[in-house]
Amino acid sequence: MNMHEEKEQKLSGLLESLPQKEVSEGFAERVMHAIEGRRPGRPVFSEVKKWVVLCLACFFLAAVFLSDLPILPQLEITQLAGYRRVELVFYSPSQSPQTVAVAGDFSNWDYVEMEEVGEDYWQVTVQVKPGRYQYAFVIDGEQWLPDPLSPRKVADGFGGFNSVLVVNGFKIGSSL
């Protein structure tokens, strides 16, 4: 027998040699008494638990279907997906345009119509992920202008300029 087997055998011996305890006197009688005490058919909580759960589930379903309660909590998807809401403003009293749109990397350079919210004051809110974007305003559908309120500009490759929008990853609802 090698040393390992010897240790194994010793351990078994030690474990099996632990003394057995005796239950206290009258144990069986006390158990029988406890059994008698539970027998008259009084339902214990564990037995009615499933009915309680079932009733609560029915109540919940009824509340969902018979009321305006949402089945799932309403979540702000844009925040979950990492989007930021950015408010773009165009203000140029000298232009007095009929329509103003914005186009940029964030819209694949498609026009996003802006709303005139005051005299010569146009506004739109876009949802973009944090990053660096070029954009420009489109006045009356034909004239491209960089943002007059933004100092950040880069050449657009056509002899003009685009403005630069930087959206950081920390702030929600940053605006220009």
Next chain:
Amino acid sequence: MTEKTDREIVNEVLQGNTELFQLVIYRYQKAIFNYIYRMVKHRQEAEDLAQETFVRVFSKLKRYDHTYEFSTWVYRIALNVCRDFFRKKKFFFFSLQNPVGEEEESEFADFIEQESFCDPDGVILNQELKLEIERAIMRLPVKFREIIVLRHIDGLSYEEIANVTSLPIGTVKTYIYRARKKLQEDLKRYLE
């Protein structure tokens, strides 16, 4: 007169002779109490849990599946009672820092007076060694403790343990191997 088998007793109890259930208690009280005591290491709690085990055995008797050994089924209920107890107490794993309580120490004194026992080499185990074994068992995670107690203290076979715990035999063997390894580390100085 031959002793009634467990199955005969169960059938008679189910037919209305509920007093006969006391025979079941007498037959298994020591084994079940000792199993639970090794799990919770507290005499009064062990006795309460043993009582709860037999009450559950009685109340579930109609559902007893005769393809299992009755003793295995009783152990399974005891194991579930212990698990419920640990869940409620929220101490599934005993802290390594837990000191051995005074009660535990004094209970050991009772053992010494009542019985003497020997290790495989024939050397009388002293109180300190027994205490160390108890502590080592209590330091095992519950899932290992359950199995090591069933195997080495209650003497169940691998198959019986698998039935009691609803674990595959392979897992039972792995748990026993790992538990024994841990016990060997803890009891190193007594095994050399």
